[in-house]
Amino acid sequence: MKLIxxxxxxxxxxxxxxxxxxxxxxxxxLIVLDAGDGFEKVPELAEKEKKKKIDVFLSxxxxxxxxxxxxxxxxxxxxxxxxxxxxxYMKDLEYLLDHPFxxxxxxxxxxVELLPLKCGLNRLPYALHALPLVHADPCLGFRFELxxxxxxxxxxxxxxGNIPELGKEADALITECSLPPRTKPLRHWPHLSPEIAARxxxxxxxxxxxxxxxxxxxxxxxxxxxxAERVARGIFAKTIAAKDGLVLxx
Ligand SMILES: [Zn+2]
Ligand SMILES: [Zn+2]
Numbered sequence: 001m002k003l004i005x006x007x008x009x010x011x012x013x014x015x016x017x018x019x020x021x022x023x024x025x026x027x028x029x030l031i032v033l034d035a036g037d038g039f040e041k042v043p044e045l046a047e048k049e050k051k052k053k054i055d056v057f058l059s060x061x062x063x064x065x066x067x068x069x070x071x072x073x074x075x076x077x078x079x080x081x082x083x084x085x086x087x088x089y090m091k092d093l094e095y096l097l098d099h100p101f102x103x104x105x106x107x108x109x110x111x112v113e114l115l116p117l118k119c120g121l122n123r124l125p126y127a128l129h130a131l132p133l134v135h136a137d138p139c140l141g142f143r144f145e146l147x148x149x150x151x152x153x154x155x156x157x158x159x160x161g162n163i164p165e166l167g168k169e170a171d172a173l174i175t176e177c178s179l180p181p182r183t184k185p186l187r188h189w190p191h192l193s194p195e196i197a198a199r200x201x202x203x204x205x206x207x208x209x210x211x212x213x214x215x216x217x218x219x220x221x222x223x224x225x226x227x228a229e230r231v232a233r234g235i236f237a238k239t240i241a242a243k244d245g246l247v248l249x250x
Contacts (some may be wrong), residue, residue: 001026001149003172004045005246008037009179010213011064016222017244019064020213022174024144024151026126029053030213031144032108033153033174038244041066043075052078055124057117058085059155060139064213070102075110086140088118088128131166132188133157136243141166149250152206155213158190159200168202171250175200176213177226177241181231186205191215194228198235208250212242 002025007018019036023045028210030051032042046054054075059065075081093114098104105112107163115122117140119130124145129184134138134157141154143166152167155176178191185191192200194211201209211232214225222243229241242246 001147001250003151003248003250005038005212005242005244006041007036007068008044008212008214008242008244008246009036009064009178009213012216013153014216015038016214016216016219016225019067019124021068022153022212022242024146024170025049025051026146028125029055029143031126033142034059034065034155035068036064036066037068040071040074043071043079044191047076047078047104052080054079054081056081056083056094057142058083058089059133059153060135060137061085061089061096062137062156065156066093066096069097072097072105072110072112073103073108074110077109079110081112081187083112083114084117084122085114086138087118088138089116090116128140129166131162133162134160136189143167151250152204157192158185159192159196163200164204167201167206170204172204172210172248173201173204173206174210174212174242177211177228178213178215178218180218181228194232194239195235198232198239201236201239207238208240209236209239210242210248213237213239
């Protein structure tokens with residue numbers, strides 16, 4: 001199974017990358033994690049990988065995670081796109097994906113549905129667990145179990161017990177890395193440093209940690225991501241710092 005990183009910045013796009021979006025290339029579909037500006041590359045990826053079904057999971061609606069949805073008109077008529085988000089965000093999402101912000105879903109070439117997340121009740125052909133994380137607005141972390149692999153995705157969060165819970169023995173645990181090394185999360189703006197992410201991956205006994213969502217203000221050069229990777233590897237050896245275009249086999 002392939003994991004492809006299409007956007008790896010937090011907050012805003014810079015020369016280091018687009019805002020967050022990643023895709024799990026499964027046998028019969030793409031599972032897309034968040035829809036920052038990297039989401040614009042998903043329609044081409046779906047064509048290249050010959051996937052018609054695209055399931056998009058939004059952790060929350062901050063614009064670095066949802067702003068890329070303005071690229072929905074790029075999907076072809078043959079694509080079937082389902083966008084899942086926490087039920088409390090459905091009204092906001094319907095409001096955002098309509099005039100005067102963008103085209104109404106009914107005007108799009110592809111069939112696009114918005115669906116509230118109800119763990120175990122969405123009749124998905126893979127196991128999904130979602131748990132709340134610690135953020136300025138409600139935010140969900142995800143654990144996907146499919147084709148014998150476990151992928152966990154925990155972004156926009158301060159340290160919390162649900163990260164190792166979702167990432168327990170995961171083949172790949174993707175966490176945010178908004179803070180630079182040697183910084184502590186602020187109470188009103190909880191995020192992770194590479195050291196905290198590494199400790200959580202160790203606690204989860206994950207097989208691989210991927211650092212993602214590098215805050216554009218804190219990580220201005222790619223070299224700073226490499227330093228974060230090195231620092232994290234001192235605690236959890238199997239760590240990779242993501243960058244746009246990274247493709248991993250899990
Ligand atoms: Zn974010
Ligand atoms: Zn956020």
